[in-house]
Amino acid sequence: xxxxxxxxxxxxxxxxxxxxxxxxxxxxxxxxxxxxxxxxxxxxxxxxxxxxxxxxxxxxxxxxxxxxxxxxxxxxxxxxxxxxxxxxxxxxxxxxxxxxxxxxxxxxxxxxxxxxxxxxxxxxxxxxxxxxxxxxxxxxxxxxxxxxxxxxxxxxxxxxxxxxxxxxxxxxxxxxxxxxxxxxxxxxxxxxxxxxxxxxxxxxxxxxxxxxxxxxxxxxxxxxxxxxxxxxxxxxxxxxxxxxxxxxxxxxxxxxxxxxxxxxxxxxxxxxxxxxxxxxxxxxxxxxxxxxxxxxxxxxxxxxxxxxxxxxxxxxxxxxxxxxxxxxxxxxxxxxxxxxxxxxxxxxxxxxxxxxxxxxxxxxxxxxxxxxxxxxxxxxxxxxxxxxxxxxxxxxxxxxxxxxxxxxxxxxxxxxxxxxxxxxxxxxxxxxxxxxxxxxxxxxxxxxxxxxxxxxxxxxxxxxxxxxxxxxxxxxxxxxxxxxxxx
Numbered sequence: 001x002x003x004x005x006x007x008x009x010x011x012x013x014x015x016x017x018x019x020x021x022x023x024x025x026x027x028x029x030x031x032x033x034x035x036x037x038x039x040x041x042x043x044x045x046x047x048x049x050x051x052x053x054x055x056x057x058x059x060x061x062x063x064x065x066x067x068x069x070x071x072x073x074x075x076x077x078x079x080x081x082x083x084x085x086x087x088x089x090x091x092x093x094x095x096x097x098x099x100x101x102x103x104x105x106x107x108x109x110x111x112x113x114x115x116x117x118x119x120x121x122x123x124x125x126x127x128x129x130x131x132x133x134x135x136x137x138x139x140x141x142x143x144x145x146x147x148x149x150x151x152x153x154x155x156x157x158x159x160x161x162x163x164x165x166x167x168x169x170x171x172x173x174x175x176x177x178x179x180x181x182x183x184x185x186x187x188x189x190x191x192x193x194x195x196x197x198x199x200x201x202x203x204x205x206x207x208x209x210x211x212x213x214x215x216x217x218x219x220x221x222x223x224x225x226x227x228x229x230x231x232x233x234x235x236x237x238x239x240x241x242x243x244x245x246x247x248x249x250x251x252x253x254x255x256x257x258x259x260x261x262x263x264x265x266x267x268x269x270x271x272x273x274x275x276x277x278x279x280x281x282x283x284x285x286x287x288x289x290x291x292x293x294x295x296x297x298x299x300x301x302x303x304x305x306x307x308x309x310x311x312x313x314x315x316x317x318x319x320x321x322x323x324x325x326x327x328x329x330x331x332x333x334x335x336x337x338x339x340x341x342x343x344x345x346x347x348x349x350x351x352x353x354x355x356x357x358x359x360x361x362x363x364x365x366x367x368x369x370x371x372x373x374x375x376x377x378x379x380x381x382x383x384x385x386x387x388x389x390x391x392x393x394x395x396x397x398x399x400x401x402x403x404x405x406x407x408x409x410x411x412x413x414x415x416x417x418x419x420x421x422x423x424x425x426x427x428x429x430x431x432x433x434x435x436x437x438x439x440x441x442x443x444x445x446x447x448x449x450x451x452x453x454x455x456x457x458x459x460x461x462x463x464x465x466x467x468x469x470x471x472x473x474x475x476x477x478x479x480x481x482x483x484x485x486x487x
Contacts, residue, residue, distance in 0.1 A: 005475070006050075006061075011467035013062030017044055018461035020065050025453045032445040036208025038070040039445045040200055070200050073442045077207065080435040081214035081221070085282040087428035088215035092287030093299070094425045096164065097418040100305055103156045106411040113407050115149045118142050120392040127385035130371035131330070139369055140359055143338060147353045150313050154350030157309065161302045164292040165267045171216055171285045172247045172270055178213040179231065179244045182206055186229055187242035193227060218282030234279025236272060246273050267292065300417070308410050309350040316403060317341075317348055319391055321356075327370030327384030334375075336368050338388075 021042045031037040043066045049058035105111045122135070122142040129135045185206040192199035206229065213219060213231070220232040231239040238245055249268040270278045270289065280286035291301035317339035324338040340356035341348045354360075358368045373383030395401045400409040 005471075007471040007474070008468060010060070010062040011464050011471060013047060013064070014464035015461060015468065017042070017063045017065050018457045018464060021457040022454065022461065024068055025450050025457060028445045029447070029450050029454075032447060032450075034204075036204050036211065037445065038072050038200070038204050038207070038443040039450075040068050040070055043067045043069055067198055068200060069198070070203065071443055072207075073439070076435060076439045076442060077211075078221070080432065080439055081211065081219065083428060083432045083435050084211065084214045085216075085218045087425070087432045088284035089282050089287040090421055090424045090428055092284045093291060094418070094421040096160070096287075096291040096301065097414065097421050099160055100157070100302065100414060101418055103153055103160070104305075104411055104414060106407070112146075112149050112153065113404060113411075115142075115146050116392075116403055116407065119146045120389055123385055123389045126369070126371050127382035127389055130382040130385060131379040133366050136366040136369050136371075140355065140365060143359070144355050147339065147355055150309065150350050150353055154306065154309055154313070157302055157306045158351060161267070161292055161306070164288055164302065168270065168285065168288045168292065169249055169268060171288060172249055175213065175216050175233075175238070175285065176244070176246045178209050178216070179238045179246065181209045182213070182229065182231060183239050183242045183244045185209065186239070190226070190228060190241070214283070216284045217280065218286070234281060236276070236278070247271065247278055248273055250275075305410070305414065306350070310348075312398075312403070312406055312410075313350045313353040314348040315398060316391075317353055319394070319397055320388060323384065323387045323391070324370050326373075327387075328372040328375050328378055328381075329370050330367040330372075330378055331364065332375055332378055333368060334370065336370060338369070 021044075024040050024042045028039050044063050045066055047061040047064045049060050052059055106113060108114070119139075119142040122139045125135045126132075126139050185202055189199045189202045189206065192202060210219070210221060210229075210231070217233050219238075222230045222232065224230075228241040229239070230237055230241065236245065238247075248271055250271050252267045252269055270280070270285070272278055280289060290299045293303060294301040295303045295307055321337040321339055325335050328334045329336065336358040337356040338359055339348075340354050341352040342354050343349065343352040359365045361368065371385040372378045372381035373387070374381055391397065391403065393402055395405075397403060398406040400406045
C-alpha cells in the first residue's frame with residue numbers, strides 16, 4: 001500500500017517539471033534575438049509506476065524530466081551550408097567583376113573607346129594638314145592620352161589582382177580562426193557531455209561557427225556517434241575533433257606563377273601546413289582565387305582582362321609602329337616608332353606602352369611624326385597619316401576585328417560574365433534565404449508559441465501546487481481531526 005505522503009511525491013514531480021519547463025521557455029524567450037540560437041524543449045516521461053496488490057493494476061507515480069533537447073533538423077543545416085558556400089563564391093565573383101567594369105568605364109565619354117576615336121580623329125586631321133604643327137601637337141597629345149588610358153587600366157587591374165591576393169590572405173586567416181574555434185568548442189562539448197548531459201548552448205555556438213565557415217569554403221561536416229565533429233575541405237580535415245590542420249600561404253616565385261606573363265609579383269598560393277594543395281570547390285575563398293588567377297574558362301578572372309588589354313596594347317602599337325616607321329617626318333627622318341615601352345627588357349604591355357622617345361622629344365618630336373609616305377614632298381604629303389588612319393577600319397588587326405571591335409568585344413564579354421554572376425548571386429540569395437527560413441521555422445524561437453507554452457506550464461505549475469495543498473489538507477484531516485469522537 002502506498003504511503004500517506006505518496007500524493008505529495010506525485011505533485012512535487014509535476015511542480016518541479018513545470019518549473020523546469022518554465023525556465024527552458026524563459027531561456028528561449030531571452031535568446032529570441034541571439035544569432036545561431038536553437039530553441040529548446042524539456043522532454044518529460046511518466047515515472048515508473050507502482051504495482052498494486054491483488055492485480056489491481058499500476059498506479060502512476062508522477063513525471064520525470066529526461067533531457068533538454070534542441071529542436072534542429074540536420075538536413076536543413078546541410079542544405080543551408082551548401083547554398084551558403086555557393087553564395088559566398090558568386091557574391092565575391094560579382095564584386096570583382098563590378099570592379100573590373102568600373103576600371104573599363106565603358107561605355108562612357110572618357111572610356112578607352114572614346115580615347116581611341118579621338119586618336120584616330122587627330123590622325124585624320126594630320127592627313128589633311130601634315131605641315132601644321134598644331135595638328136601634330138594634337139596627334140602627340142592624343143597618342144599620350146591613349147597610352148596613359150591603357151596604362152591606367154592596366155595598373156588598376158594589376159592593383160585589383162594584388163588586392164584580391166590580400167583578401168585571399170585575410171580569408172585564409174579567417175578559415176584558420178574558425179577551425180580553432182570549432183575545435184575548441186568540440187573539446188568543451190565532449191567534456192561537458194561525458195556524464196550524459198547535453199551542452200546545447202555550446203552546440204549552438206559551434207553550429208554558428210560552422211555556418212560562418214561555410215560561406216568561406218566548401219565544407220563537409222561529419223559527426224560521429226560520440227558527438228565529435230570533423231570538418232573536411234576538399235577531402236582534407238581542417239578540424240578533427242579538437243585538432244586543427246591550418247592552411248598556410250606560400251609566396252609564389254617567378255617559376256611558380258600560374259601565368260608567368262600576367263601574374264604580378266608576390267601572390268600567394270593556398271596550401272595545407274604539410275605543403276599539399278588545398279582543393280577548393282566553393283565558397284568565398286574559391287571566388288577570390290579564381291578571380292585572381294583564372295585566365296580562361298567560365299570562371300575567368302582579372303588575368304583574362306589583363307591578358308586581353310596587353311594583347312590590345314602590343315598589337316595596336318606594333319601595327320602603328322610598322323606603318324609609322326616606314327614614313328617620313330618633316331625633317332626627312334624615317335625608321336622611327338610612334339609608340340614605345342617603359343619596360344627595360346623591351347616588352348610591350350598595357351602598363352608599359354608609351355609614346356616613343358622620338359615623338360616625345362620636346363625639340364624635334366612634332367617634326368618626327370611621320371605623316372609623309374615619300375621623301376619627295378615632306379611638308380604636303382599626308383599619305384602615311386592616311387595609312388595610319390586606315391588602321392581604325394583594319395578588320396584583320398585582331399581576331400575580334402578592328403580596334404574598336406576588339407574593345408567592344410572585351411566589354412561585351414565582361415558584361416556577359418558580370419550579368420551571369422549577378423543572376424547567380426541573386427538566385428543564391430533567394431535559395432539561401434529560403435533554406436534559412438526553413439531552418440528558422442524548425443529551430444527559431446516563436447514568441448507566440450513560447451508565450452503559449454509559458455501560460456500552459458504556469459497553469460500546470462499552479463495546478464500541481466494546488467494538488468500539494470489538497471494533499472496537505474487531507475493529511476491534516478487524518479492527523480488532527482480523525483479519532484476525536486468520544487474524547
